[in-house]
Amino acid sequence: MREKILTYIEKNSRVSLKDLAILLGTDEVTVANEIVEMEKEHIICGYHTLIDWDKTTEEKVTALIEVKVTPQRGQGFDKIAERLYNYPEVDCVYLVSGGYDFMVMIEGKTMRSVAQFVSDKLSPQECVLSTATHFILKKYKDHGSVMVRSSKDERQLVTL
Amino acid sequence: MRNPLSETIVNIKPSGIRKFFDIVSEMKDAISLGVGEPDFDTPWHVRDEGIYSLEKGRTFYTSNAGLMELKEEISKYLDRRIGVHYNPKNEIIVTVGGSEGIDIAMRAMLDPGDEVLIPQPSYVSYEPCCLLAGGKPVIIELKAENEFRLTKQELLDAITDKTKLLVLPFPNNPTGAIMEKEDLEAIAEVIIEKDIFVLTDEIYSELSYKGDHVSITSLPGMQERTILINGFSKAYAMTGWRLGYACGPKEIIEQMLKIHQFAIMCAPTTSQYAAVEAMRNGDKDVAQMREAYNQRRRYLMHAFKEMGLECFEPFGAFYVFPCIKEFGMTSEEFATRFLEEEKVAVVPGTAFGDCGEGFLRISYAYSLDNLKVALNRMAHFVDRLRQEQKK
Numbered sequence: 001m002r003e004k005i006l007t008y009i010e011k012n013s014r015v016s017l018k019d020l021a022i023l024l025g026t027d028e029v030t031v032a033n034e035i036v037e038m039e040k041e042h043i044i045c046g047y048h049t050l051i052d053w054d055k056t057t058e059e060k061v062t063a064l065i066e067v068k069v070t071p072q073r074g075q076g077f078d079k080i081a082e083r084l085y086n087y088p089e090v091d092c093v094y095l096v097s098g099g100y101d102f103m104v105m106i107e108g109k110t111m112r113s114v115a116q117f118v119s120d121k122l123s124p125q126e127c128v129l130s131t132a133t134h135f136i137l138k139k140y141k142d143h144g145s146v147m148v149r150s151s152k153d154e155r156q157l158v159t160l
Numbered sequence: 161m162r163n164p165l166s167e168t169i170v171n172i173k174p175s176g177i178r179k180f181f182d183i184v185s186e187m188k189d190a191i192s193l194g195v196g197e198p199d200f201d202t203p204w205h206v207r208d209e210g211i212y213s214l215e216k217g218r219t220f221y222t223s224n225a226g227l228m229e230l231k232e233e234i235s236k237y238l239d240r241r242i243g244v245h246y247n248p249k250n251e252i253i254v255t256v257g258g259s260e261g262i263d264i265a266m267r268a269m270l271d272p273g274d275e276v277l278i279p280q281p282s283y284v285s286y287e288p289c290c291l292l293a294g295g296k297p298v299i300i301e302l303k304a305e306n307e308f309r310l311t312k313q314e315l316l317d318a319i320t321d322k323t324k325l326l327v328l329p330f331p332n333n334p335t336g337a338i339m340e341k342e343d344l345e346a347i348a349e350v351i352i353e354k355d356i357f358v359l360t361d362e363i364y365s366e367l368s369y370k371g372d373h374v375s376i377t378s379l380p381g382m383q384e385r386t387i388l389i390n391g392f393s394k395a396y397a398m399t400g401w402r403l404g405y406a407c408g409p410k411e412i413i414e415q416m417l418k419i420h421q422f423a424i425m426c427a428p429t430t431s432q433y434a435a436v437e438a439m440r441n442g443d444k445d446v447a448q449m450r451e452a453y454n455q456r457r458r459y460l461m462h463a464f465k466e467m468g469l470e471c472f473e474p475f476g477a478f479y480v481f482p483c484i485k486e487f488g489m490t491s492e493e494f495a496t497r498f499l500e501e502e503k504v505a506v507v508p509g510t511a512f513g514d515c516g517e518g519f520l521r522i523s524y525a526y527s528l529d530n531l532k533v534a535l536n537r538m539a540h541f542v543d544r545l546r547q548e549q550k551k
Contacts, residue, residue, distance in 0.1 A: 008455075022462045023455035023528075155195050 210434035226254025280513025331476025334521035366395035
């Protein structure tokens with residue numbers, strides 16, 4: 001049941017408990033309890049809204065920053081990660097395999113503010129060896145939703 | 161001038177589904193719940209494989225019975241899903257949709273005067289295909305009280321010395337009915353005893369919501385007297401690719417292949433390559449779509465219950481078949497008024513046989529948002545009809 005609830009609300013967290021119970025063939029109390037439990041266990045960590053900011057007048061830039069670091073003795077990567085994710089402008093921090101260590105996603109009002117963050121806050125850190133900043137030019141798909149396409153029912157008449 | 165037309169074909173009625181949808185396409189804000197094909201796109205990896213086959217220049221015919229690679233995958237799939245083995249060399253033929261399979265199976269098996277038992281309500285093409293093959297359709301009227309399953313007694317009552325073939329259309333379009341193992345065992349007993357054959361149309365087999373689909377071919381003694389029709393349209397959302405398959409005893413498949421090779425040559429090559437990918441790596445797509453349909457099915461059943469509308473719980477395909485007899489009008493009258501007054505199109509049950517009178521086919525191959533709007537309108541409409549009845 002948990003997996004079914006999660007699969008559904010991952011795509012649509014606004015579904016009502018009543019509807020969700022009907023869709024999954026169970027009762028409202030079960031669904032409500034499972035959700036509360038999963039919130040407590042931090043399986044469900046938040047409910048966000050997927051926004052295409054490009055369609056608003058709000059100016060925003062997002063950058064992906066590759067960060068190479070030297071892990072600290074006894075603390076590994078976790079301590080460094082904490083230093084990174086504590087900055088409010090940092091949106092995501094992933095430890096990754098491959099040519100660098102952390103993938104940091106940051107959102108700022110302007111390119112300059114992002115650049116400033118990298119040069120003033122990120123790069124000077126003792127453990128940071130190097131960074132490479134990639135500005136996002138256009139977002140095509142996010143969280144499984146395609147941002148650039150409108151859907152229309154194109155099925156035609158057929159004898160069935 | 162002489163009459164250029166064949167009397168046989170002129171006497172066959174066109175399908176009754178069309179006329180409603182001609183109106184829908186012109187009406188603003190109209191919602192259709194009438195379409196009988198998946199609303200999902202074909203999974204991308206399958207489309208990609210089709211594109212790749214074109215890029216590689218695989219634009220020739222395949223052998224008549226289909227790509228060996230595909231027939232092998234079909235064979236493995238049937239082993240895995242229904243536990244029946246078909247030899248890809250001579251017991252499988254790849255067709256242009258399941259519908260071609262129905263047509264050529266009947267043409268390969270029927271002589272003039274042979275009777276074909278067709279349970280209704282069911283898909284509209286069995287009867288015309290039978291007539292075109294020179295057979296004589298004998299309709300078995302399925303009943304709501306049996307959840308539109310075929311019972312042993314109904315079958316026995318319809319059999320005569322001329323009966324050659326039984327069409328078994330489950331999971332069923334339009335009712336959503338399924339046949340479970342016990343139901344099939346009762347039927348198989350009669351089939352073997354009376355020495356008749358079965359054409360089992362299992363195009364909706366992957367859309368079963370009460371345990372795994374059971375095929376009649378998997379029952380003892382049935383494989384040798386059954387033609388199994390299936391395809392990619394419903395399970396993999398591949399309707400436009402026009403690809404299906406028929407499996408059966410090699411003597412029958414051999415004759416079907418003759419008709420297929422003269423009339424069709426072979427199924428579309430691009431589609432066949434895409435289908436190989438669908439069979440190899442498509443199980444999880446099928447499971448995802450099945451889950452989505454199942455959620456909508458539950459939602460519809462709940463909505464009907466709230467409206468107080470009588471409807472048996474269907475466990476297959478993507479249709480529900482509610483009863484509207486309480487309103488004292490025909491299915492067609494109901495559907496016409498529903499479309500005119502609430503702008504929702506549904507198909508009258510009578511489009512699938514006379515015994516569909518008093519029922520509607522509602523397809524849930526639509527997004528939940530779409531279904532919600534339509535169900536709201538339906539609730540209003542039903543309320544209004546009940547008010548009218550009180551006066």
